[in-house]
Amino acid sequence: MTGAGIEITKDLTIPKLFVKQCKKYGKNKVAMREKEFGIWIPFTWQDYYDNVKYIALGMVSLGLKPGDKVAMIGDNRPEGLWAEMAALCAGGVAVWLFQDCMMDEVKYIIDHSDTKIFVGESQEEVDKALSIKGECPKMKNILWDDPKGMRNYHQDFLMSLKKVKELGRELDQKEPELFEKLVEQGTGDDVCLLFYTSGTTSLPKGVLLSHWNMLTMGHNLMAVDPCYDTDDFVSYLPFAWIGEQMMSISCGLQVGYTLNFPEGPDTAQENIREIGPHVMFAPPRLYEGMTRQVQVKYIDSTWIKRKIYELATKIGYKAADLKFDKKPVPLSQKVLNWFALIIMQKKLKDHLGLSRLRHCYTGGAAMGPDHFRFFHALGVNLKQIYGQTEIAGISIVHRDGDVKFDTVGTPIPETEVKINEEGEILSKSPSVFLGYYKNDEATAETLVDGWLHSGDRGFIDEDGHLVVFDRSKDVMTLNDGRPFSPQYLETRLKFSPFIEEAWAIGDKREFITAVMCIDYAVVGKWADDRKLNYTSYPELSQKPEVYDLVQKQIEEANKDLPVPAKINRFVNLYKVFDADDEELTRTSKLRRAFVTDRYKDIVDALYSDADVVHMDTTITYEDGREQRIKTDLRIQKLNI
């Protein structure tokens, strides 16, 4: 059964579809699995239904009314999904927070969203909620599901999900029809999600999405790339990211594929390999991580393995280029492809958990062409998704056999995309959001006559593919007056396994410069092999040898660029950009305005004749502690 089989009407809601699917599959099919205590534990659709039903009724007992907000935080686990689905079934609105949100963000979102019930995972999340309870009077109940460390918490408003389910059971005995009645109440135009976008410039904005938005989005994506109810999907990216909602809720529910939850965030990679998913959607960061892992292992392996890898990769790149150019594949190449598959690709794909993959998507941020080609050379059908939270996550996707690595593809059904006079990408579809919560001004700016203004600059190429240039406000002007995308340069730099983050500077300047963040593990290993002593990231980053290493990577990225776009000078930063320091958004996009302000001294020094810049700053640890850092950073110039 494919997802396209479900007809989406204005009356259909996610809970109605949920109940329908539960009845259809019942006890005969596994809805989700969670790896716990070293074993994959299955939950059938009947288990899914029972859990959601009683949690929903329990929430009603606690006083949840239609339209009330329920906030969730925690790792991906069945309980998190049940709580979300329960909130929706009770007529509530789901709000998800990123697991690593700092206190201020949690407070802002809980307060701004008028959250009534907070669902955390364990002590850590409960502590977060408790510390803001005083400042968020609208928050009435705090729920949790993992009893670890909860032995000394006895407040009345704290409750375990187990207890909530008991409340639900009691209510069900009193009013057996209530759950079905609640589910029947909603219509497609009701709000189902309130999602906070991680703004690159300002405070997060609350995006209101309706059931109709979410369901049409899933429906239209499935129309392009059908999935089957025998498929497996691994849910391990934050539920607070719209892409995960799209796969786990919208598509997952329509198709009925099995969701798999890893044991913990640090076992995810291993668990993916065990499952071997058929479909995957992840931000570029993840694919970049995989590429880096392969590149590093390659450097570490024996001579013969390296030669085999090189040979297979060469064949792979040839095949990928034929595919990109849409040229027919000659028989000789087919034989070589098979050869490459046997000697290397099959094994490598297995290690990365990509063996059974039919489609995999990247989205949420820009991905460099080098990474893209890398995966296609491996024979992985990687495709770009483009969209915003405001359009339920997706408006554009690559089609099979029509993948171009510098574009993001063509619109999904029922979606129109156009470029306005300023070069901004506008889109229109049934999935366009209802508006920002409590922010009419921003809604009016973003949503004009049903067209969603993305704030991205781009164009449509001769094949009808959308090319996303960059965020409009980030586009730089080179010294010869041409526009230039810093993101493009940065993604190219990040193809090097030694570079974790990069920041290209040079809007209306004489030349381009860059601030580089080395990858501690990879460069650390490289330094160990060369017997270079270092004790910390700041020290390692400032080694002359490391500067030369980074310079080599920059020269590689500079190679095919016009002279004004080449990086002239760079500096190695003493730390990696981090979302906790507000330098990145929670989805790992660089917040340019913020870093420009924060590292003003570095930028100034890069455009002066100075060789060294003195830094004196504080960094914030995850638990909120701060440390002051005083250091000198060297500026290295390249010969262009």
Place this chain on the structure above:
Amino acid sequence: MVHGGQIKEGDTILKLEDVHMSFGKVVALAGVNLEVKKGEIHSIIGPNGAGKTVMMNCINGLYKPQKGDIYLKGDRVNDLRPFQRAERGLSRTFQKLELFGGMTVLDNIRLGRHIHLKSGIVSGSIYVGKTKKEEVESRKFIEEEIIDLLEIQSIRDKAAHMLPYGLQKRVELGRALALNPELLLLDEPLAGLNLEEVEDMARFILDINEEKRWRVTCILVEHDMGVVMDISHRVNVLNFGVQITDGTPEEVQRNPEVVKAYLGEDDLYSTRR
């Protein structure tokens, strides 16, 4: 005093009376007394060379004191060998890691469980009935109680010597817990750990001490005064084999002799930023 078998919370679980231990002419312990109550975290502190580890080894049975008596749950255990004491619910970790480096984390932990496995070679090799049940129970215990508690899911199949030091310490604690002990000797569990690892380890110690499932009595030898003063119920101070005092953390902190033994540091918390 209660003898053998089950003892209640608050009863004496371990008692040392006038224990003397010397190596040649070096006196390591000169008449030490200690009384540990069930359910407590009892810390032993003292400068380097004070005799803390010697005391641990005496309790554990690695050393045999020349004079004095050691009672475990009311029974005199001076003549029992270490494994016999382990059978009575005594477990320990080591200051210097004593893991089996080439074995996986899981195998190391399983080893701690060995004492509870009753099946022999024959039934073990055919793996039926009781043996199977025992194995399943043991697996359940290790996975659900230990690996989950210590959050080491991601390393269960890694060889122990490949792991960073902080994790190896955690595995050692896991192995000690696999014995399902009543009394746990922790010999410097925080030494060499970074701040984050110290916080984690302190939390694990509190968990196994307070969680209903465990309620393990702990004897903690440690130099990190911040943690010792925060989590201990009682503190025993040794200096060159002589016991200076034994009392609550507050009493100990006020004791002028303790302050002097620690080289005149005014603030015991200053050992860690």
